[in-house]
Amino acid sequence: MNASRRVSIILAGGRSERLFPLKSPKPLLKVNGKSLLLQTLDRVRGSKRFILTNANLVPLFRKELRAPGYRDVQFLIEPSPKDTAPAIAFALHKLKKIRPDSVAILSADHYIPSTKKFVKCIEKVFKELEEFPESIFLMGISARSQSRSDFGQFGWIVPKKNQRASLKVLGFVEKPKPVKISGLLRKGGLINAGLFFAKYSTFCEAFNLHYAKNFLQRFDFEKLNRISIDHAVISKCKELRVVPYRDAWNDVGTWPALKKMGLETPYQQVKSESCSVFAGPKNQIFLVGVRNLVVVVDEDRTLICAKEKITQLKNLLPKLKKEGLHE
Numbered sequence: 001m002n003a004s005r006r007v008s009i010i011l012a013g014g015r016s017e018r019l020f021p022l023k024s025p026k027p028l029l030k031v032n033g034k035s036l037l038l039q040t041l042d043r044v045r046g047s048k049r050f051i052l053t054n055a056n057l058v059p060l061f062r063k064e065l066r067a068p069g070y071r072d073v074q075f076l077i078e079p080s081p082k083d084t085a086p087a088i089a090f091a092l093h094k095l096k097k098i099r100p101d102s103v104a105i106l107s108a109d110h111y112i113p114s115t116k117k118f119v120k121c122i123e124k125v126f127k128e129l130e131e132f133p134e135s136i137f138l139m140g141i142s143a144r145s146q147s148r149s150d151f152g153q154f155g156w157i158v159p160k161k162n163q164r165a166s167l168k169v170l171g172f173v174e175k176p177k178p179v180k181i182s183g184l185l186r187k188g189g190l191i192n193a194g195l196f197f198a199k200y201s202t203f204c205e206a207f208n209l210h211y212a213k214n215f216l217q218r219f220d221f222e223k224l225n226r227i228s229i230d231h232a233v234i235s236k237c238k239e240l241r242v243v244p245y246r247d248a249w250n251d252v253g254t255w256p257a258l259k260k261m262g263l264e265t266p267y268q269q270v271k272s273e274s275c276s277v278f279a280g281p282k283n284q285i286f287l288v289g290v291r292n293l294v295v296v297v298d299e300d301r302t303l304i305c306a307k308e309k310i311t312q313l314k315n316l317l318p319k320l321k322k323e324g325l326h327e
Contacts, residue, residue, distance in 0.1 A: 005100055005102065006044075006046075006101065006102050006103070007047060007050060007098070007100040007102070007103050007104070007200070008044035008047045008048070008103075008106065009050050009052050009076070009091050009104070009105045009106070010037070010041065010049065010051045010052065010107075010108045011052055011087070011105065011106065011194075012025070012052065012057065012061065012107075013054045013078060013081055014109070015081075016109070017317055018254050018311075018313055018314045019252075019253075019255065019258075020303065020313050020314075020317060020320075021296055021298050021301035021303045022298050023298055023301070024298075025060060025061075026108075026109040026252060027040070027061070027108035028060065028061075029109070035064055036110065036252065037051075038064065038067060039111070039112070039115070040106055040108050040110065041070060041073060043106070043112070043115055043118050043119055043122070044104060044106065044122070048074075048100065049072060049074070050073070050074050050076050050091065051073060051074070051076070052076045052078065052088070052090075052091050053075065053076075053078070054077065054081045055077050058075055058077060061075075076090065076091045078090050078091075078221070079221045080222075082226045083228050084194075085211055085224070085227045085229045085231075085232035086212075086221060086225070086226065086227075088229050089207050089212050089215050089221075089224060090219075090221055092200070092203055092204055092207060092215075092216070093216055100200045102197070102198065103197070103199075104122065104195075104196070104197050105194075105195065105196040105197070106195055107193075107195070107251075109251070110193065110250065111250040111251075111261060112247075112248070112249050112250075113248045114247050114248065117245075117247045118247070121139060121245045122197075124166075125139060125166070125197045125243045126197065127165070128164075128243060129197060129198070129199070132239070133199055133202070134199075134239050135202070135239040136197070136198040136203070136206060136234065136237055136239065136240055136241075137166065137196070137197040137241050138157060138169065138192065138193075138195060138196060138234075138243075139195040139197070139243055139245050140159065140192065140193070140242040140243070141190060141192075141193050141244075141249045142244055142245065142246040142247075143185060143190070143191065144246070145246075145250075148181070151176070151178075151184075152175055152176060152177065152178060152181070153254075153311070154191045154192065154251075155172060155173065155174045155175060155192040155230070156172065156173040156174075156184055156189045156192060157169055157172060157191075157242050158170045158171045158172065158187055159187075159189075159190060159242050159244075161187075161188050165243060166241040166242065166243045167241060167243075168240070169241060169242050172192065172230075190242060190244055191249075193245075193251065194229075194230070204216060206233050206237055210233045211224075211227075211232040212224055254310060254311050254313075255278060255294050255296065256276075256294075256307075256310060256311070258278060263278070264276055264278060265277045265278055265280075265281075265283070267279075267284075267285035267286065267295075268286045268287070269286070269288070270288045271288065272287040272291060273291045274291050274292045275292065275293045275295065277295045277296075278294075278295070278296045278297070278298075279295070279296070279297035279298075280297065280298075285297070292306060292307045293305065293307065294306075294307055294310045
């Protein structure tokens, strides 16, 4: 399959609410000196690269793309922020002008330490796609990449076990409770990272059948339901296959995830324990007589949160806004 006929759609329109009070978009978070956005673009070199985002974020991303090696990257600017299904339908509609052979859909804010191993896995996906051209492929993350205590935070893919490089998808489990984890692991369950690959025509047929009928001919973004691609399209498709990725991966979804990546800020403490601090290099943080806290300082906003509540930030934001939070 000719890589030059591939298109890579990089999803970069999210609000990163689970990383409140961070103001900068999560794709611009720097890990090992390079933003997650540029690291994502590095993984799909050789294809036509498009960033799918909203107009508010374009100036910030354009500035990031001034680095050498990214002048070819183009933007697909969705009319308004919705969810992944309408955004990707919009992208597929725009891409009909160039009619790519195949499409990869990736997130701009995942941390994947080994670009080499990930690129090798992408090539394995496209090789399998030649064998199963009518299928939509997912890349499933090995459970070994995460600690067991975090398993319930993810959606899971249940594959049919065999000896092929790709496995038929039997179903999905959304954020399972602890009692179901062992059963998932016995079945060879893989974490659903929201990474999708298929022929352009296959994606279009699936969207036309399950989500937006005749969207290539008569496209009306405002009439599209606000829903994820997983629920609108992927879960309804019969021809699904998954290729396992068996190396480190992190969706950088919460402050504890950043801690595991070693991105905490050093701080001074007296009689304090089990705390995490995230702040800029110019901030001096002193903790006295406290425990089990997460402290985040970003520009003019500071968050002090009990550790056991930190994964609930997204659900608590409406209440904070009601109390007078300024965007």
